[in-house]
Amino acid sequence: MSSVVDKVWAALEPLTDPEIPVVTLRELGILREVRETPAGIEVVITPTYSGCPAMGQIEDDVRASLAQAGIEARVITQLAPAWTTDWMSDEAKEKLRAYGIAPPHQTRKDVSVVKFMRRPVEQAVACPQCGSTHTVVTSEFGSTACKALYKCLDCQEPFDYFKPY
Amino acid sequence: MSTPIDYLLHLADNAVVLGQRNAEWCGHGPILEEDMALANVSLDLIGQARLLYQRAAELMGGDASEDKLAYFRGPHEFRNYTLLELPHHGALVGYAAADRDYATTIVRNFLYSALMVHVWDGLQQSADASLAAIAAKSLKETSYHLHHSRDWLVRMGDGTEESHARAQAAVNHLMPYTEEFWTTSPAEGAAVAAKVAIDVWALRPAWDALVNDALEQATLTRPNFHGYVTEGKIGLHSEHLSYLLGEMQGLARAHPGATW
Ligand SMILES: [Zn+2]
Numbered sequence: 001m002s003s004v005v006d007k008v009w010a011a012l013e014p015l016t017d018p019e020i021p022v023v024t025l026r027e028l029g030i031l032r033e034v035r036e037t038p039a040g041i042e043v044v045i046t047p048t049y050s051g052c053p054a055m056g057q058i059e060d061d062v063r064a065s066l067a068q069a070g071i072e073a074r075v076i077t078q079l080a081p082a083w084t085t086d087w088m089s090d091e092a093k094e095k096l097r098a099y100g101i102a103p104p105h106q107t108r109k110d111v112s113v114v115k116f117m118r119r120p121v122e123q124a125v126a127c128p129q130c131g132s133t134h135t136v137v138t139s140e141f142g143s144t145a146c147k148a149l150y151k152c153l154d155c156q157e158p159f160d161y162f163k164p165y
Numbered sequence: 166m167s168t169p170i171d172y173l174l175h176l177a178d179n180a181v182v183l184g185q186r187n188a189e190w191c192g193h194g195p196i197l198e199e200d201m202a203l204a205n206v207s208l209d210l211i212g213q214a215r216l217l218y219q220r221a222a223e224l225m226g227g228d229a230s231e232d233k234l235a236y237f238r239g240p241h242e243f244r245n246y247t248l249l250e251l252p253h254h255g256a257l258v259g260y261a262a263a264d265r266d267y268a269t270t271i272v273r274n275f276l277y278s279a280l281m282v283h284v285w286d287g288l289q290q291s292a293d294a295s296l297a298a299i300a301a302k303s304l305k306e307t308s309y310h311l312h313h314s315r316d317w318l319v320r321m322g323d324g325t326e327e328s329h330a331r332a333q334a335a336v337n338h339l340m341p342y343t344e345e346f347w348t349t350s351p352a353e354g355a356a357v358a359a360k361v362a363i364d365v366w367a368l369r370p371a372w373d374a375l376v377n378d379a380l381e382q383a384t385l386t387r388p389n390f391h392g393y394v395t396e397g398k399i400g401l402h403s404e405h406l407s408y409l410l411g412e413m414q415g416l417a418r419a420h421p422g423a424t425w
């Protein structure tokens with residue numbers, strides 16, 4: 001890796017998700033790649049949900065950080081391969097839990113038409129407060145599209161679950 | 166063969182029209198959780214529409230843009246299914262927020278997302294790589310829309326006498342509009358020939374199975390269909406689309422190029 005690429009990664013490392021400020025864009029898998037091309041440096045980001053209102057802010061943050069570090073680079077938004085919560089690092093998942101958001105389970109790989117028939121049986125989601133798996137879903141959509149709203153039946157606390165995507 | 170623009174617009178218009186329609190619940194939801202759920206579903210749909218309009222604009226070249234496609238085309242240029250522009254209630258009632266019927270909203274979301282999970286799944290193999298990438302994302306989102314609407318369909322159908330009656334009325338009202346899914350428009354035919362799209366007709370058995378299974382669990386009956394098959398996807402719409410677009414496009418047309 002060239003030193004300029006290292007420098008870009010270092011400049012972007014402090015950037016966190018605008019809505020979940022405990023995890024970085026790198027840890028979330030939104031910041032995909034920094035590469036040197038004949039046309040200059042390119043920073044590749046990928047959107048989470050198609051309609052995620054944070055993406056505009058994220059792109060602005062990336063540009064501002066690059067400008068502040070005096071780096072000239074193009075920011076490229078790339079759709080494929082589609083972002084998945086499976087890219088989230090274990091440390092990011094642990095940070096989410098500590099922040100009060102239950103981290104996502106692995107996505108299901110059994111891609112077949114049959115899967116659409118009925119809701120797949122979901123793994124129990126552990127309460128980020130007390131660790132109990134005695135929890136129920138309150139709503140499929142929480143404060144943002146990427147989260148579902150759950151309730152812990154042991155400690156009675158409501159909490160967000162970062163849905164597998 | 167290249168990607169037919171009209172096919173991309175069909176997919177994009179479906180998403181933007183239903184996204185705009187469902188956004189009417191924002192601030193008016195029957196309960197807070199559903200207010201937020203519908204707003205999030207709308208964000209997903211409008212996000213999908215943006216990606217599709219961007220792809221269409223890229224292929225059109227010149228000064229085409231996602232905003233021009235969304236805000237500066239008239240109703241006859243929209244290629245969405247008629248089903249998606251209908252108000253949130255049965256025939257012959259007004260537009261007031263108080264008249265909105267959540268069963269209609271849920272049944273429509275269910276019927277549409279039950280189709281789109283299969284469409285997006287198939288489009289992941291589209292010859293248009295950009296469309297395939299959009300499909301891969303949209304599939305994940307639509308799966309959640311399907312879970313959400315199916316859960317409520319069962320809860321309403323197999324609920325109280327009132328909720329059952331309203332869910333059944335919504336099914337009776339909306340099901341005939343789904344016949345439009347199974348006709349082939351010139352844009353769809355061209356997209357299938359170019360290997361950009363899959364033949365929707367081939368998805369019908371899977372859609373039927375999904376719908377029948379959910380209706381059965383919801384203790385609802387599926388009405389027999391006879392009559393007129395709507396043609397929104399070739400630009401022949403109901404009167405409702407103009408009002409919807411009037412609200413959606415008004416700001417952009419009053420203040421062209423405005424940013425905030
Ligand atoms: Zn707990």
